[in-house]
Amino acid sequence: MENDILRIENFYAYYDKTCILKDINLKFAKNRATSILGPSGCGKTTLLRCINRMHELSGGASVKGRILLSGKDIYTTEPMIVRRKVGMVFQKPNPFPTMNIYDNVIAGYKLNGIKLKRSESDRIVEESLIKADLWDQVKDNLYKRGTFLSGGQQQRLCIARALAMKPDILLLDEATSALDPKATSNIEKLINQLKHSITIIVVTHNIAQAARVSDYTLFLFMGETIEYGKTSELFTTPKDRRTEEYLTGKFG
Amino acid sequence: MNDMVKKLKLRQIQDKLFTAIIGIFSIAMLLPLFFILFYIIKNGAAAINWHFITSLPKPVGQTGGISNAIVGTIELIGIASLIAIPLALFTGIYIKEFEKNKLAAAVSSLTDLLQGVPSIVIGIVCYLWIVLPLKSFSLLSGAVALAIMMLPMIIKSTYHSLRLVPESLKEASLALGTPYYRTVIKVMLPAAASGILTGIILSVSRVAGETAPLLFTAFGNPFMNFSIDKPVNSLPLLIFNYATSPFSDWQKQAWGASLILIIMISVLNIISKFMEHKWKTTY
Numbered sequence: 022m023e024n025d026i027l028r029i030e031n032f033y034a035y036y037d038k039t040c041i042l043k044d045i046n047l048k049f050a051k052n053r054a055t056s057i058l059g060p061s062g063c064g065k066t067t068l069l070r071c072i073n074r075m076h077e078l079s080g081g082a083s084v085k086g087r088i089l090l091s092g093k094d095i096y097t098t099e100p101m102i103v104r105r106k107v108g109m110v111f112q113k114p115n116p117f118p119t120m121n122i123y124d125n126v127i128a129g130y131k132l133n134g135i136k137l138k139r140s141e142s143d144r145i146v147e148e149s150l151i152k153a154d155l156w157d158q159v160k161d162n163l164y165k166r167g168t169f170l171s172g173g174q175q176q177r178l179c180i181a182r183a184l185a186m187k188p189d190i191l192l193l194d195e196a197t198s199a200l201d202p203k204a205t206s207n208i209e210k211l212i213n214q215l216k217h218s219i220t221i222i223v224v225t226h227n228i229a230q231a232a233r234v235s236d237y238t239l240f241l242f243m244g245e246t247i248e249y250g251k252t253s254e255l256f257t258t259p260k261d262r263r264t265e266e267y268l269t270g271k272f273g
Numbered sequence: 274m275n276d277m278v279k280k281l282k283l284r285q286i287q288d289k290l291f292t293a294i295i296g297i298f299s300i301a302m303l304l305p306l307f308f309i310l311f312y313i314i315k316n317g318a319a320a321i322n323w324h325f326i327t328s329l330p331k332p333v334g335q336t337g338g339i340s341n342a343i344v345g346t347i348e349l350i351g352i353a354s355l356i357a358i359p360l361a362l363f364t365g366i367y368i369k370e371f372e373k374n375k376l377a378a379a380v381s382s383l384t385d386l387l388q389g390v391p392s393i394v395i396g397i398v399c400y401l402w403i404v405l406p407l408k409s410f411s412l413l414s415g416a417v418a419l420a421i422m423m424l425p426m427i428i429k430s431t432y433h434s435l436r437l438v439p440e441s442l443k444e445a446s447l448a449l450g451t452p453y454y455r456t457v458i459k460v461m462l463p464a465a466a467s468g469i470l471t472g473i474i475l476s477v478s479r480v481a482g483e484t485a486p487l488l489f490t491a492f493g494n495p496f497m498n499f500s501i502d503k504p505v506n507s508l509p510l511l512i513f514n515y516a517t518s519p520f521s522d523w524q525k526q527a528w529g530a531s532l533i534l535i536i537m538i539s540v541l542n543i544i545s546k547f548m549e550h551k552w553k554t555t556y
């Protein structure tokens with residue numbers, strides 16, 4: 022594999038006594054997009070939430086093993102620091118309803134009490150919105166509430182908010198499942214643009230979407246890694262029977 | 274076929290009848306309120322003038338005012354709010370955020386219990402706690418009694434307003450690396466602000482009319498009082514004392530004071546309605 026930024030080693034995740042992820046060993050390539058596919062309940066969202074230590078926020082959650090971000094174990098790092106380096110976009114767009122668009126983009130700094138010069142925050146807001154392909158649509162309404170935007174725009178605002186923190190990795194947890202086809206295709210375009218400058222990991226239910234946006238694909242089943250490889254290879258010549266059956270719609 | 278049409282007609286009549294009945298009952302329920310307002314305005318309006326609002330009570334036979342009671346009510350509520358709001362806010366956050374915790378569940382149930390404690394009992398307790406040790410009826414003891422009455426209402430409104438804040442918002446904040454306490458203060462509280470403020474105002478307007486807890490605490494005072502360790506007058510106390518007096522001009526003043534109290538409470542209610550709409554968070 023190419024230059025990897027994230028390594029998962031002998032990793033287990035639990036809810037109370039239930040084992041959700043079993044002995045996961047993976048490497049994620051830097052500045053590439055990776056999709057995590059699998060049927061409901063296979064642990065894909067849990068895996069994603071372990072990468073920015075959001076999993077442990079649920080009561081009864083625990084983990085075993087190591088996740089190394091640029092060689093450093095995130096489970097021995099402060100979770101706040103990990104989450105600033107690993108941005109996350111959720112299933113349902115969740116801009117802060119009490120903030121305007123500008124403040125939403127800069128929210129990561131504001132909420133953390135990081136003081137920025139006006140010119141600097143202006144620059145971060147503009148850059149992030151341009152990257153999220155939203156700048157042209159909102160530049161005249163920066164001081165309006167973020168919740169007045171359409172669903173797709175709200176989701177891109179959330180992407181801009183995550184990008185503003187300049188993370189190493191961006192996690193998308195079924196980020197298009199609440200959006201209409203047009204907005205979905207816009208987000209997919211965006212992922213394809215972004216993946217040259219940031220590592221993206223996408224959890225999706227949509228097999229075609231994984232094919233369209235990702236360089237690598239991981240197929241998870243019952244908390245185990247079944248198959249992991251280049252998207253082009255995994256989709257055309259799956260090695261495992263279960264992968265093939267899932268991709269062809271026999272289950273899942 | 275004919276049967277179906279008949280049944281349909283019958284149903285339409287039943288619908289109309291039902292609508293009429295709930296309408297009539299709703300209006301009937303408002304009647305007592307209108308009567309109360311009517312009597313208070315009719316009897317109270319005559320008593321109210323500038324002199325009434327700005328001067329101190331005078332002995333029977335001379336026309337006095339109720340300025341000390343108006344100021345006393347504001348003092349009592351102000352100090353009660355200073356005590357109750359922070360306590361209740363933190364408690365409300367605690368029982369929402371640690372819902373699964375046994376202690377939080379206990380606190381929540383005890384809050385309901387506190388809401389059911391008769392106000393006169395709260396007055397007696399404050400008498401034992403504060404009036405007896407300090408050997409004097411006081412503004413402080415009255416304010417503490419009112420604060421205790423305000424607590425459950427603010428705690429519950431904080432709890433319910435925070436529960437309406439979607440979990441996804443909390444996650445959005447945490448995922449940006451925001452520490453937990455800042456997430457609560459900067460994301461969740463602002464999103465719940467309209468509900469919490471409404472609860473605070475309603476609790477204020479609720480205790481503004483309380484008499485019983487003040488009988489053994491604030492006690493009443495014919496003079497203006499600004500010190501925390503001296504007895505103080507309040508509108509409901511004054512109404513209670515004047516209305517039960519044998520003097521017709523004091524009884525008249527009690528009507529006037531009732532009208533003033535109702536106006537104060539109505540203003541608070543209007544403000545709370547306004548805030549509920551104006552600051553409501555839409556997701």
